Amino acid sequence: MKAESESVTHTLIHDWLRPDWPAPAHVHALCTTRNGGVSAPPFDSLNLGHHVGDDPAAVRANWAVLQAALDAAAGRPVHLAWLHQVHGTVVQPLDCASVPGRDADACTTTLPGVACTVMAADCLPVLLTNRAGTRVAAAHAGWRGLAAGVLEAALQSFWQETPAGQAPEAINTVASQRGQEILAWLGPCIGPQAFEVGDEVRAAFCAQDPQAARHFQPQGRAGKWLADLAGLARQRLRAQGVTALYGNDGSTPWCTVANASRFFSHRRDSARLGGSGRMAACIWLGG
Template sequence: MSGPWICPDWPAPARVRALSTTRVGGVSVAPYNSLNLGTHVGDDPAAVEMNRARLGSVLPGEPAWLNQVHGTAVVDAAACAGVPDADADAAVSCSSGVVCSVMTADCLPLLLCDRAGTVVAAVHAGWRGLHGGVVEAGVAAMKVAPSEILAWLGPAIGQQAFEVGSEVRAAFMAVDRQAEAAFRPAETPAKWLADLYLLARQRLAVLGVSGIYGGDRCTFSEPDCFFSYRRDGATGRMASLIWLD
């Protein structure tokens, strides 16, 4: 799967295929340049269609595109084949050739599989989804023991760039006191810098998922590679996708 995207570095079974796109390799013009895959951000629909076609050349079928609402709903990707843009923030599949996908531009994409290669899932996790339990919902939908699950954390906004209010920190700590470690004071009074990667790792660890990989990029600070809504406002969307051969 060579191309302008990232292939997860994780010990997934051979039949598990996954990739995360960058902003490189498409036809969209600024501010969506160039591989924008989002139809909802104001880009030329024809350009988005061409970008999706370029991505589709390395996929076994059309991805289950979601209308992400920062919630916790999980859909069966196979059931979404004829229902584009289902309202959900995660998709799961046990079927060969069915592509689960989530789109991001700062939020955290999680790709999940089991060690036996029988089920995969893609999860969209901004802070609202993380707090609400989208990670837990995604893991539960896989219907395998959490100890058998591998997780890859795709490109998201890094802690140094993700400033949030005190209410966000308080909300996470009300659920789990260990979340305190994922926040450090910002230079702005009453603001905190939140670590999405650590918050996700904490949630996964509580569930019993120990095989966690990735989580080492920052969409905000790598403008040549990634779209970032917080950095640019009007911008494109990347996709993180996973499927079974």
């Protein structure tokens, strides 16, 4: 199995995505598409966004579809709590009593039957587990959260204690070794041929790592660039020692904008159709 070369054809139900990665058998994960629900256009059909203007009854019905799929995959009830995503770096620990709607852009748990869930419609969902399968996490990475360090914050949940009294070089070595224990799956997002950004976005990434410049291509207009969001995320993960990267490789089949029949896209649909739905990426431990 080759990291970073996964096809987008691995499905659970409907045309939903299931990560093709060497996670432990008791680690379960999926990513919905726009298909399989009851919402009317422009939210057709499996919109999971509560805040986008869709009929609340349809959104509840769509969440029931997702809930049933998780329960069936797990063979037991799964606790599902969505986040109020604010493009920040807060990581919310989840347990069986966690309520939905807390402000956070990542979540994590060590408990079986609790689904870490993030939503997106152009932003990048990232699912994480360790090779031992003792913890899982999910992160919502738009450009603001990615630049601010949401992936690094999610990774910190896997190694929460910094070694005391060690030199920075030793700490970096430990971080790299810990990174080797992490598997990351990148879901669909706006692709590098569709994500036009301004100078400020490029500057935010290049100020932290000059190598980020290679993920920005001139657009042909002053101050405008095409950004590779998934490429920037892979770079940030590698910097933390995570090399087992799967899923979105920046190719067209992963682009939310380019695949209107499969993926929601806020940038593609909001101005043209008046709104766009949201997809969900979930990861949980069996038990």
